[in-house]
Every structure is written in structure tokens, then in C-alpha cells.
Amino acid sequence: MKRVILPARDDWQAQHRAIGFDYFDLASRDGSMYWSEGVAYEFSLKEIERLEDASNELHAMCLDVVADLVKRGNYPDYFHLPRAAIACIEDSWRKQSPMLYGRFDFAYDGQNIKMLEYNADTPTGLLEASVAQWHWLEQVAHIPNRNQFNSIHEALIARWQQLYVQGQHVHFTACQTAGREDWGNLEYLMDTAFQAGLNVHELSIENMGWDERNFVDLAELPISHLFKLYPWEWLWQEEFGAFIRPDVDIDWIEPCWKMLLSNKAILVELWQRHPHHPLLAETHVYDPKQNYQGKWARKPILSREGANIHIVQNNLDCGAASGSFHFAEYDQAGYVMQRWVKTPLHDGMLPTLGLWMVGDECHGMSLREDVFDVIGNDAHFAAHYFVE
Incomplete structure (x- = not known):
């Protein structure tokens, strides 16, 4: 893996806007923008094959954990699952309710692959990973083979x-106040469903209703299939959360069993079952009475975009990791301690790899980089390619 600088395309901004990627110029703290035109990472085919295999192996390991937890009916307290969620988790797993997609975040030093977390419920960065960087690949010059x-x-x-028969109606929802990035991802997923022959409907989550039997949209039509770009743990806090039950006829995407994977407690479960596995970083439930020697990342059990991460060095809290933002709500469910994974800088930038699962198979990779320790909300997106 190496970082390369290439000429910028003449009309790249217009091309992004043409595909709905109109948040490419979101500002970062260093004054630059989200999409890094002219920056790319080069891989070999062998590296790509190893990353793909690692993603598929880790996904299978994660599913084994879910199957075991549901079979035993034992959900450790450190998952912080709402009591009402357990019946829906179990019901959706036993019905084999299918997943749509998810994204692993990896640290990679050219040799070692380490799973940092699994964004299994509401991953974003999809439009740029799927379409924008592919257009870049087709148009950039001077890269043979x-x-x-x-x-x-x-x-x-x-x-x-x-998942669905031709003509099936599927609603797509996100929070009304969510940023353009969330709605851009939602609209892209709507477009893929439309191309698959489905009837799609956009609805803000604030406008979901309940008619005493079904969830309904603004036209009072029942919502039978719902893709939600909204975390499961937040759904239970909504006014309509009391009506989320196994006996209510609605198909949730992602299914409720994904709550066990999007939660960083899954990292603890994986390490307990597979200690010293080469794809895993050592991870434990945070215990303030423990003596943590070496360098660790203290991560909230429930959080996104690298929020609320602290660096702990030889049992000393060194404060927030650079690049990490703080949101009070993410401090409510406890933390895990993950041993720090050291990876080399590339021209002063720290890259994190995103490996995309669609169904149960890995189908692609994206990459974000920053000068900070943590790939946070304003990190930069860089395209990638491999040479055969």
C-alpha cells in the first residue's frame, strides 16, 4: 500500500454533483474538504485479496457470536440493550431476517490487518465508496493496468x-435534521432499490405514524418494509418505540439482530472467543480499577464517527484522541478498552480502510485519512486502486 499524488480532473466537482455527491466539499478543520481529489492509495492484487478474505472471515465470526448469544439467551450487561429490544433481536434472528449492508473499519500496515469496529447498522460513506471513486478510476490518467x-x-x-419481489414498496427514512451526508446516502440507497425494480418512498423519521395496528406514512399507508438510516438504540427512545414488537408486521432494514454487531461490545465478545486472533485487536470492557499498561483507546460502547475516544497510556488518561469529537449522549453506556494499533503514516496522513459487506460477502473498499489519531467526522475520503 502506498499513497500517491495524481493530477486533479478538470471537472471533478461537477461530476460529483451530477451523481448526488453534493457534500464532497464539506469543510474539515484543516481548511480542506472531505473529498481529496488527486490523492489515492495504491494496492497490489494480493493485498486486496487478503483484505477481502479478512472481511468475510470476520463477518462469519460475528454471525457466530450472534447465533451463540441468541441460542443461550444471555446478553451481557455491557451491551446495554434496552429490555424491549431483546424479543425483537431474537425474533429477527430466528426468522433469519436478512441484512443489506455493513462496513468494517480496518487498520492496516501493509502486513497486519486489524479490525477496529463493525459499522453494521448505519454506515455512511456509501455513495462515495460505490460510485464517486469508481468514476475517478475510469477518468484518471497515467495509471496502467x-x-x-x-x-x-x-x-x-x-x-x-x-430481498424483495419486483414492485414491492419500500420506505426509506432518516432524521429530518440529519446532515446532507446522511440524506445523500439514503437517496443513493433509494436509487439502487429503484434500479432493482422496487417502489421507493422517502420519509423523515419524525413523520412516521402509528394507526393502532401498523406504522404508517403521511398518507396513512402502512409501512411494511423500512430502511432506516437511524440507529436502533435511538429508535427505542422515540415515542413510537413502544410499538416496536415482534407481532407488528414491519420488515426493518437493518434487522434488529444487527444491534449486537453495531455495538462495540461485539469487540469484547470476539476477543473472548478468539484471543490473539491475528485479525483482532485486544479489547475488554473498561474497568476503572484495572491497570492498563501500554497504549489503549477507550471507546464508547455506542458511538459513531470516532466520537468520545480517549487515549490511555500506562493507566493515565491522556485525554481525547486527536480527531475525536465529544457528544454527551455517547458517554451514557460505558466503554471498551481496545489496545492501540500502531500503523505507519503516509505523507503525514493516517489512513483507515473501510471494507463493505453487501449481504454476507465483501464487495468493496473505501479509505479515509487524516493527520489525527482518529478518523473522525471531518476526515478526508481518498480513492483507491490496485495494480495487477
Whole structure:
């Protein structure tokens, strides 16, 4: 893996806007923008194959954990699951309610692959991973024999066709006040479903209703299939959360069993079952009475975008990791301690790899980089390619 600088395309901003990627210029703290035109990471085919295999192996390991937890009916307190969620988790797993997609975040030093977390419920960065960087690959010059690990778009369309029959109605929802990035991702997923032959409907989560039997939209039509770009743990806090039950006829995407994977407690469960596995970083439930020697990342059990991460060095809290933002709500459910994974800088930038699952198979990769310790909300997106 190496970082390369290439000429910027003449009309790249217009091309992004043409595909709905109109948040490419979101500002970062260093004054630059989200999309890094002219920056790319080069991989070998062998590296890509190893990353793909690692993603598929880790996904299978995660599913084994879910199966075991549901079979035993034992959900450790450190998952902080709402009591009402357990019946829905179990019901959705036993019905084999299918997943649509998810994203692993990896640290990679060119040799060692380490899973940092699994964004299994509400991952974003999908439009730029699927379409924007593919367009870049097709248009950039001066790279012979290049390819890209990216069949995300085709896989999503195929997955929708596996999930639903032609003409099925599917609602898509996100928070009304969510940023353009969330709505851009939601609209992209709507487009893939539309291309799969489905009827799609956009609805803000604030406008979901309840008619004493079903969830309904603004036209009082029942919502039978709902894709939500909204975390499961937040759904239970909504006024309509009391009506989320196994006996209510609604198909949630992602299914409720994904609560066990999007929660960083899954990192603890994986380490307990597979200690010293080469793809895992050592992770434990945070205990303030323990003596943590070496360098660790203290991560909230429930959080996103690298929020509220502290660095702990030889049992001393060194404060918030650079690049991490703080949101009070993420401090409510406890923390895990993950041993720090040291990876080399590339021209002063720290990259994190995103490996995209569609269904149960890995179909692509994206990459974000920053000068900070943590890839946070304003990190930069860089395209990738591999040479055969």
C-alpha cells in the first residue's frame, strides 16, 4: 500500500454533483474538504485479496457470536440493550431476517490487518465508496493496468432483488435534521432499490405514524418494509418505540439482530472467543480499577464517527484522541478498552480502510485519512486502486 499524488480532473466537482455527491466539499478543520481529489492509495492484487478474505472471515465470526448469544439467551450487561429490544433481536434472528449492508473499519500496515469496529447498522460513506471513486478510476490518467476493489453498486441492486419481489414498496427514512451526508446516502440507497425494480418512498423519521395496528406514512399507508438510516438504540427512545414488537408486521432494514454487531461490545465478545486472533485487536470492557499498561483507546460502547475516544497510556488518561469529537449522549453506556494499533503514516496522513459487506460477502473498499489519531467526522475520503 502506498499513497500517491495524481493530477486533479478538470471537472471533478461537477461530476460529483451530477451523481448526488453534493457534500464532497464539506469543510474539515484543516481548511480542506472531505473529498481529496488527486490523492489515492495504491494496492497490489494480493493485498486486496487478503483484505477481502479478512472481511468475510470476520463477518462469519460475528454471525457466530450472534447465533451463540441468541441460542443461550444471555446478553451481557455491557451491551446495554434496552429490555424491549431483546424479543425483537431474537425474533429477527430466528426468522433469519436478512441484512443489506455493513462496513468494517480496518487498520492496516501493509502486513497486519486489524479490525477496529463493525459499522453494521448505519454506515455512511456509501455513495462515495460505490460510485464517486469508481468514476475517478475510469477518468484518471497515467495509471496502467489499474483496477478497483468495488462491485458495491451492482451488489446492492442484486441484494435488493434477493430481498424483495419486483414492485414491492419500500420506505426509506432518516432524521429530518440529519446532515446532507446522511440524506445523500439514503437517496443513493433509494436509487439502487429503484434500479432493482422496487417502489421507493422517502420519509423523515419524525413523520412516521402509528394507526393502532401498523406504522404508517403521511398518507396513512402502512409501512411494511423500512430502511432506516437511524440507529436502533435511538429508535427505542422515540415515542413510537413502544410499538416496536415482534407481532407488528414491519420488515426493518437493518434487522434488529444487527444491534449486537453495531455495538462495540461485539469487540469484547470476539476477543473472548478468539484471543490473539491475528485479525483482532485486544479489547475488554473498561474497568476503572484495572491497570492498563501500554497504549489503549477507550471507546464508547455506542458511538459513531470516532466520537468520545480517549487515549490511555500506562493507566493515565491522556485525554481525547486527536480527531475525536465529544457528544454527551455517547458517554451514557460505558466503554471498551481496545489496545492501540500502531500503523505507519503516509505523507503525514493516517489512513483507515473501510471494507463493505453487501449481504454476507465483501464487495468493496473505501479509505479515509487524516493527520489525527482518529478518523473522525471531518476526515478526508481518498480513492483507491490496485495494480495487477
